[in-house]
Amino acid sequence: MDRFDKIKEKVYSGDLPISEEEAIELFNHSNILEIGYLADTVRWKIHPEKTASFVIDRNINYTDGCVTECLFCGFHKKPEECTTLDFDTLLKKVEETVKLEGTGILLQGGMNPKLPYSFYIEMLKTIKSAFPQIDIHGFSPPEIQFFSKHFKKPVKQILEEFIDAGLDSIPGGGAEILSDRVRKRISPKKCTSDQWIEVMREAHKLGLKTTATMMFGTGEDYTDRVEHFRRIRELQEETGGFVAFIPWTYQIYRGRLIKFENTGYDYLKTLSIARIYLHNIPNIQASWVTQGKKMGQIGLKFGANDLGSTMIEENVVKSVGVSHTISKEEIIRLIHNAGFDAVQRRNTYGFVKIYKRKQAV
Numbered sequence: 406m407d408r409f410d411k412i413k414e415k416v417y418s419g420d421l422p423i424s425e426e427e428a429i430e431l432f433n434h435s436n437i438l439e440i441g442y443l444a445d446t447v448r449w450k451i452h453p454e455k456t457a458s459f460v461i462d463r464n465i466n467y468t469d470g471c472v473t474e475c476l477f478c479g480f481h482k483k484p485e486e487c488t489t490l491d492f493d494t495l496l497k498k499v500e501e502t503v504k505l506e507g508t509g510i511l512l513q514g515g516m517n518p519k520l521p522y523s524f525y526i527e528m529l530k531t532i533k534s535a536f537p538q539i540d541i542h543g544f545s546p547p548e549i550q551f552f553s554k555h556f557k558k559p560v561k562q563i564l565e566e567f568i569d570a571g572l573d574s575i576p577g578g579g580a581e582i583l584s585d586r587v588r589k590r591i592s593p594k595k596c597t598s599d600q601w602i603e604v605m606r607e608a609h610k611l612g613l614k615t616t617a618t619m620m621f622g623t624g625e626d627y628t629d630r631v632e633h634f635r636r637i638r639e640l641q642e643e644t645g646g647f648v649a650f651i652p653w654t655y656q657i658y659r660g661r662l663i664k665f666e667n668t669g670y671d672y673l674k675t676l677s678i679a680r681i682y683l684h685n686i687p688n689i690q691a692s693w694v695t696q697g698k699k700m701g702q703i704g705l706k707f708g709a710n711d712l713g714s715t716m717i718e719e720n721v722v723k724s725v726g727v728s729h730t731i732s733k734e735e736i737i738r739l740i741h742n743a744g745f746d747a748v749q750r751r752n753t754y755g756f757v758k759i760y761k762r763k764q765a766v
């Protein structure tokens with residue numbers, strides 16, 4: 406029995422996890438249909454119901470001022486040239502979200518030293534008191550680490566104060582690749598892998614659910630990707646606080662990091678291996694925002710059970726020239742057409758509504 410056969414046997418018998426060496430073996434295996442089939446097998450074991458989910462929400466970027474200067478970012482501006490949303494504009498965006506049947510917002514900004522601590526507390530309180538039904542999924546670990554350093558407050562205290570002000574969950578942004586060798590090259594001023602994990606650990610201990618992400622294809626190697634998976638799986642074993650894992654490819658920006666666009670083959674292979682390796686994370690999301698709708702839909706057969714957000718507003722990926730939009734009806738059609746009933750969910754994967762599939766169209 407060769408090594409690939411052994412992995413197959415583990416997946417079919419449910420004898421997971423696979424090891425780091427086995428994950429590397431999968432990366433070096435050229436037949437993505439075989440890997441995708443294994444990922445689909447894991448997906449059906451975790452989600453035997455014939456559904457795939459999505460959320461209606463919008464990304465609100467409260468400020469584009471940032472001093473971190475990641476090499477892949479087209480979004481940030483110098484704090485003295487930036488735009489910071491006033492609370493009236495912010496509330497209008499939330500109101501529009503509610504009108505479109507949205508259940509949450511993803512609140513994220515740059516690391517802007519010009520904003521006082523009270524801005525964040527007031528922002529959360531203002532949104533939550535006007536729209537208590539809206540989930541605030543906000544502030545990635547690098548932002549929390551920035552606040553901790555800038556305002557000289559422990560991470561735990563910031564999280565407690567944000568929760569009191571209305572924060573419901575944390576998005577897993579800013580992870581890129583959780584290997585400091587890679588982080589030093591692509592985002593040297595951002596928090597370290599340990600610091601990213603520390604925020605998530607504290608958040609989980611305080612009862613916050615979070616997602617985890619991975620942006621790959623910046624010139625890292627497979628061992629870096631597997632190290633990233635390992636860090637996520639280990640923390641999940643400890644806390645159980647991750648509700649989903651969302652991998653996507655780096656969107657080429659001014660050729661700073663790589664010369665050519667990442668491939669669909671690499672995306673589907675990595676998505677599939679994430680599903681197999683991260684057996685303890687309940688949901689894997691396909692990223693139509695970065696891969697396009699058709700590739701996102703195909704992802705539902707390569708381990709993903711979720712198509713993410715309708716993304717009423719998105720600014721960060723758009724800033725590097727990639728822009729796809731989708732309506733609620735379209736995301737439901739993509740899911741139905743792939744053979745699933747569509748489930749609208751909240752940011753932390755709570756059930757909202759089911760749209761039954763009548764026929765494949």
Ligand code: SF4
Pocket residue numbers: 471472473474475478479480481514515516547592595
């Ligand atoms: S990716 Fe985020 S942290 Fe990095 S420069 Fe852009 S806004 Fe700043």
